[in-house]
Amino acid sequence: MTSDTAPRRRAAVVGLGARARLFTEALSVPYADRIELAGFCDVNAHRMAVHNDWITADHPGRPPVPAYDAEDFELMLRRERIDLVVVCSVDRTHDHYIVAALEAGCDVVTEKPMTTDAERARRILDTRRRTGREVRVAFNYRYNPVHSAVRELLAAGEIGEVGSVHFEWLLDLRHGADYFRRWHREKANSGGLMVHKATHHFDLVNWWLDSRPETVFAQGGLFFYGDEAGRRRGLARPYTRAHGSPAADGAPFALRLADSPVLSALYLEAEREDGYHRDQNVFGPGVTIEDDMAVLVRYASGASLTYHLTAYAPWEGYRIAFNGSEGRLELLVEESTWSPRRTRDGATGPVLHGAETDAQAGRTELLLRRFWERPREVKVATGEGGHGGGDVRMPADLFGEHAEDPLGRAADATAGARSLVTGPAANRSFETGLPVRARELLHV
DSSP, X not given: OOTTTSOOEEEEEEOOSSTHHHHHHHHHTTTTTTEEEEEEEESOHHHHHHHHHHHHHHSXXXXXXXXXXXXXXXXXXXXXXXXXXXXXXXXXXXXXHHHHHHHTTOEEEEESSSOSSHHHHHHHHHHHHHHOOOEEEEOGGGGSHHHHHHHHHHHTTTTOSEEEEEEEEEEETTHHHHTTTSGGGSHHHHOOHHHHTHHHHHHHHHHHHTXXXXXXXXXXXXXXXXXXXXXXXXXXXSOSBSTTOGGGTTXXXXXXXXXXXXXXXXXITTHHHHOOOSOBOTTSSOOOSOSEEEEEEEETTSOEEEEEEEEEESSEEEEEEEEETTEEEEEEEEEESOOOSSSOSSOSSSXXXXXXXXXXXXXXXXXXXXXXXXXXXXXXXXXXXTGGGHHHHHHHHHHSOOOOOTTOOOOBHHHHHHHHHHHHHHHHHHHHSSOEEHHHHOOO
16 A cells, blocks of 8 residues: 555654654655644643644644643544554653554654663563554664664675774753753662663664673763762852753753753743753752773673773764774764853753754764774765754654664564663662673663
8 A cells, every 4th residue: 555545544642842843844744645643642731832832833724733732642542543652751661652553553763772670671572462463663873874784794794893982972951961850860760870871782782783782791980970079070050950050051061941942941931840951950959870891791692792881071972893703993083173161052952962962063973994904984974954864854754654774774563672771770879889691680
């Protein structure tokens, strides 16, 4: 059946923060002939109204998307006859909406991470098996052309059998600090950066190696952010949240919500409903996540991974090296070369997230170093949009015509669980100082 004759599926988005805009825009225009955006659901009515305002401004005459309170999620599924649910809510709530949607007969697309811990992941996997419905995890980094090129080179055996992977990820002072201003700063909400952020990176390694993690050992701590570190280094300022606080004036880590029309509309003007503050003090109390983490992973294939995530770097990007039996493959991505002192000036969107930077953008270099040969740079054309073009290619795969993909970029619930297991295992290793067998947490 072609898209010209197939009935349109009906989709709902739950969680209408900034990231949801990627999906609401995709469902409003490029894929509206295949999928009808038929429902919004959130704890905050104002945020849903903002998204509706954006849609109707871009498409005059289009009726607003029906909006439902989070408590009425299942009512929305029934009343609006929803076929597909897109989950963009706070990480700790993902499993609640995914499971309810599956049990109602819907398929699901969920933002990463699929969930925050092994127990919730098991609940999702069990429900998916029982209902037979589909879960897709929005791993946009799989769709970055340079990451696809890495997959192709490794699969083609260009460096032989992979013995080890060295992976360093740096978050700059804009992007990294932002996790310590918002709900992510509490591990109960996000699983910490080992889950919320690193699930991207662990998924890439799983996908590149076509393997799964077996043993995890990790060390990490709160080195730069938080109240104790802020006092020790003279960075602390006496404010709880930046908006309306004279103590935040001139503070380089203070986020000025009023400077950004998007952040102001989605969060500052929405505070009266739920009291959520998007601009908390990164050097204030209440931070329970780490900002500097080192992980050692042994894979079923026999390869090892050394991984380091730093959330307070002067530049943003990552270095990856694969050591193989016939050579080495190296990737350098500079998403920003430095961080300006102000968080934003005259901003039109959310705080910049590395790949979306402009004036400070750097370069991408992929080098193949085979034994006995000169290094060869592999040229890869990147695309328009965030995350190296992944934010454009991923919706096409999620919502467009399904085509055979020899790279296997589509990530299902099993891939979501495998990307997740390393993070909770690392969190446990932080606490115990001991290695953790992955299957003791989640056998996938």
